Amino acid sequence: MNQSPPEDDRLAGLPPRSRIAELILGSRPHRDTFAGWQHYRARRGQLMPPAALTLAQWKTTPLPRRSDYDLYRRLTNVNLPLQATPMHDKVTELIQLRLDGNTMKQDDPTLAGVLVSGWGGYGKTAAVCSSVAAFEDQWRDLHSSLIPGSIPGTRDVHAPVVYVSTPVTATPKSLCASILGFFRAEVRKSATFPELVRLVADSFHDHGVKALVLDDISRLRMHRADDQDVLDLIRAFMSMDVTVILSGVNIPGTGLLREAKWDKKTAQWILPPLEATRIHGREVTQTEHRFELVEIDRFRYTTPRQIRAFVSHLRGIEAHLRLLNGKPGMLTDGTMPEYLMRRTGGVVGLLGRLIEDGAQLAMNTQQETLSETLLDGIVLRRDDPDQPPDEPAIPAEPPAAPQAPATSEKTVPRKRRPRNTVFDDHGPQAEAAG
Incomplete structure (x- = not known):
């Protein structure tokens, strides 16, 4: 009979509450300073998600550690990793x-x-x-x-x-x-x-x-x-x-x-x-x-290669999220990839914002999973029907050079009517010559 691992083993990698508070409340220097750039360079990609717990395992966790776990996974869910695309x-x-x-x-x-x-x-x-x-x-x-x-x-x-x-x-x-x-x-x-x-x-x-x-x-x-x-x-x-x-x-x-x-x-x-x-x-x-x-373009969803790249990106996000009812395929099965592409247009920033907000909403409502119904409640800029979509960064075809309209042999270009010079003042020299 399989037994759940002890709580200390499941949350062995969970930082103490003081460290979690430091990550959330600590100030970060601006990146356009030497100290800020070094802070970014040394700490980029170091925020690791906690162990994945099921809802049953979470319920058996002592309340103080459960609170720490929830706080840390909120921090994790809104800091999606930078993936290779x-x-x-x-x-x-x-x-x-x-x-x-x-x-x-x-x-x-x-x-x-x-x-x-x-x-x-x-x-x-x-x-x-x-x-x-x-x-x-x-x-x-x-x-x-x-x-x-x-x-x-x-x-x-x-x-x-x-x-x-x-x-x-x-x-x-x-x-x-x-x-x-x-x-x-x-x-x-x-x-x-x-x-x-x-x-x-x-x-x-x-x-x-x-x-x-x-x-x-x-x-x-x-x-x-x-x-x-x-x-x-x-x-x-x-x-x-x-x-x-x-x-x-x-x-x-x-x-x-x-x-x-x-x-x-x-x-x-x-x-x-x-x-x-x-x-x-x-x-x-x-x-x-x-x-x-x-x-740098957005994700496309036309060719099999483009679809695989987008789904692979979703799979990487899915592995990083910590939702108690989350499961493999939460973002990649069924019509979810098409839904996410339709909502975000393949724009990485909008995709991340939609999923981050969705993860917070899933925790707030205790649904603890992402679904199309839950994500429908989140408004994005692209949802505005009056907002035109971004143009492709690289056009599929270069714009054709404008061509002059074809003219028949009988067509004679109109001559511009000469300006009336009757009232022109030609100066005193012209009067003397006259």
């Missing part, structure tokens, strides 16, 4: 190739950069941050957490990666200040722009920076002269032995870095020369073509 893998592969190659270059004066574009909720920031954090782990292991060629007697921190959010209404000086603020460096209010650029260059060198991530880059608008100058400054960073990685919403559509066109033959975005350079009277340089654009 086809979209995430595409971004990771490009960033890894670019960083691995650029950090080994010896004489290249300008390093190629990466653009990561996608719509809101597609997981751009999560994909970029996890990729560069993994690079920093490898880079620190390679250098044993020491700055190569550091100056004796200094205490510069080693920061292979700098993560900064693009300032709202950015200017070249505010961008420099944000980068220096990553290190909490003191900057004089009277510092000139050349001084700030020199401080940034020195910080990159002294701290061993190899990757600069500028998130929310789509805040820039090219109709503003300051934003055009910011873009020039970003390209200048590429000559400081730093790989620049830009992330933003719908970069090709915003015209941020030129109005890109989708090339079906090469299956990539083609960036034409930047119009803004004409304003400053400079010709297009080789730096203009040093960015490679990668789109």
